[in-house]
Amino acid sequence: MATQAASEALKKLSVTDAPGAGDKAEGSNGAKAEAGADHDDDSDDDADEGGAAPEAGGAKKKKKKKKSKSKKKKPTAQTDPPRVEVSQLFPNKTYPKGEEVEYKDDNLFRTTNEEKRHLDYVNNDKTSDFRQAAEVHRQVRQWAQKNIKPGQTLTEIAEGIEDGVRALTGHQGLEEGDALKAGMGFPTGLSINHCAAHYTPNAGNKMVLQKGDVMKVDFGVHVNGSIVDSAFTMAFEPQFDNLLAAVKDATNTGVREAGIDVRVGDVGAAIQEVMESYEVEINGTTYPVKSIRNLNGHTILPYSIHGTKSVPIVKSSDQTKMEEGDTFAIETFGSTGNGYVHEDMETSHYSLVADAPNVPLRLSSAKSLLSVITKQFGTLPFCRRYLDRLGQEKYLLGLNNLVSNGLVEAYPPLVDRPNSYTAQYEHTILLRPTVKEVISRGDDY
Ligand SMILES: [Co+2]
Numbered sequence: 001m002a003t004q005a006a007s008e009a010l011k012k013l014s015v016t017d018a019p020g021a022g023d024k025a026e027g028s029n030g031a032k033a034e035a036g037a038d039h040d041d042d043s044d045d046d047a048d049e050g051g052a053a054p055e056a057g058g059a060k061k062k063k064k065k066k067k068s069k070s071k072k073k074k075p076t077a078q079t080d081p082p083r084v085e086v087s088q089l090f091p092n093k094t095y096p097k098g099e100e101v102e103y104k105d106d107n108l109f110r111t112t113n114e115e116k117r118h119l120d121y122v123n124n125d126k127t128s129d130f131r132q133a134a135e136v137h138r139q140v141r142q143w144a145q146k147n148i149k150p151g152q153t154l155t156e157i158a159e160g161i162e163d164g165v166r167a168l169t170g171h172q173g174l175e176e177g178d179a180l181k182a183g184m185g186f187p188t189g190l191s192i193n194h195c196a197a198h199y200t201p202n203a204g205n206k207m208v209l210q211k212g213d214v215m216k217v218d219f220g221v222h223v224n225g226s227i228v229d230s231a232f233t234m235a236f237e238p239q240f241d242n243l244l245a246a247v248k249d250a251t252n253t254g255v256r257e258a259g260i261d262v263r264v265g266d267v268g269a270a271i272q273e274v275m276e277s278y279e280v281e282i283n284g285t286t287y288p289v290k291s292i293r294n295l296n297g298h299t300i301l302p303y304s305i306h307g308t309k310s311v312p313i314v315k316s317s318d319q320t321k322m323e324e325g326d327t328f329a330i331e332t333f334g335s336t337g338n339g340y341v342h343e344d345m346e347t348s349h350y351s352l353v354a355d356a357p358n359v360p361l362r363l364s365s366a367k368s369l370l371s372v373i374t375k376q377f378g379t380l381p382f383c384r385r386y387l388d389r390l391g392q393e394k395y396l397l398g399l400n401n402l403v404s405n406g407l408v409e410a411y412p413p414l415v416d417r418p419n420s421y422t423a424q425y426e427h428t429i430l431l432r433p434t435v436k437e438v439i440s441r442g443d444d445y
């Protein structure tokens with residue numbers, strides 16, 4: 001998910017730069033304890049299955065119809081569509097690392113420094129949660145890249161991704177609190193052509209992906225509140241190759257430039273220089289590729305997709321420094337249009353405002369919806385479809401009431417000018433004490 005620059009970013013500053021964030025971090029510990037209990041359940045299941053093999057002929061366990069061959073208990077490969085929990089594929093919670101990049105210059109000492117190594121070790125559980133979420137993201141997105149085709153509805157595409165994420169994290173998010181243990185970190189953005197961000201179908205949406213479309217696929221996966229935010233772009237005609245290449249190159253530049261003590265404005269300048277060195281010919285007209293100047297990367301905090309710092313994607317005087325321990329979503333957007341987005345169309349994405357004042361609500365439907373949102377999603381962004389699947393009905397009046405009371409934030413779709421094309425790539429990086437880890441890196445992007 002992207003943040004909007006300028007006034008929007010300032011608004012978010014006041015929203016997120018507050019003690020509330022600390023409370024959420026504690027919430028994450030609570031969730032972790034419960035997730036642990038869940039894992040025990042899984043182990044029990046495994047034990048049952050393991051026990052079933054030798055006793056297959058015995059009276060005790062007749063439930064499993066499969067003729068136990070040898071010891072095919074634990075799945076060792078992902079299915080198609082992806083439905084195997086990654087915790088089954090990686091025993092002992094050892095998930096693949098992202099791409100580790102050594103710090104440079106004055107920070108080179110960190111790689112071997114004892115104190116930094118100790119700090120790194122202390123953060124191990126959180127790093128592991130990020131790696132688990134990243135592995136889910138990779139497996140689901142690689143399936144999506146293979147299977148998304150023109151002719152599919154946006155609804156089936158979004159649900160395909162979300163079914164995958166929920167299955168692989170092992171949390172369907174139907175019971176209260178379950179979606180807070182692990183699952184979607186934010187809704188699946190499927191933003192097409194001049195729409196750059198924050199579009200996902202609402203109920204009844206009949207939109208069909210077209211062969212000439214450029215679609216940004218932006219979804220988040222979280223484990224215990226550690227959110228991996230990563231996005232890619234799909235196009236089916238070669239004329240868009242340069243647009244996608246520009247944005248991929250720009251995002252990789254941002255990822256490369258990011259580091260401890262680096263100023264975010266300098267990262268923005270490097271991104272813009274690379275982005276705007278490209279041009280793209282579409283239907284016979286050549287366009288310069290522009291960075292969308294009012295979209296930003298951002299820090300990620302526990303259960304909070306938009307932290308307190310922004311990473312511009314154009315040259316900026318912002319002197320804010322990246323710091324040890326920060327988690328950044330480095331995302332860039334290129335456009336053949338104005339390089340500037342505005343809000344348009346029906347809203348689908350929302351999130352609870354973390355530190356909202358206690359507003360007395362007159363509308364009872366708003367009150368009950370607020371309770372559902374708080375218990376189900378906490379401060380994780382959600383979309384209308386997520387309310388639908390929980391069985392919520394006729395909630396729109398209440399939802400709008402919560403937005404107008406400042407308790408819930410709406411994230412309307414963000415669009416450049418009509419007939420333009422936009423693309424996005426995004427990675428999540430951890431500025432670990434010893435090394436920069438591009439947690440969401442895969443062999444796809
Ligand atoms: Co983002």
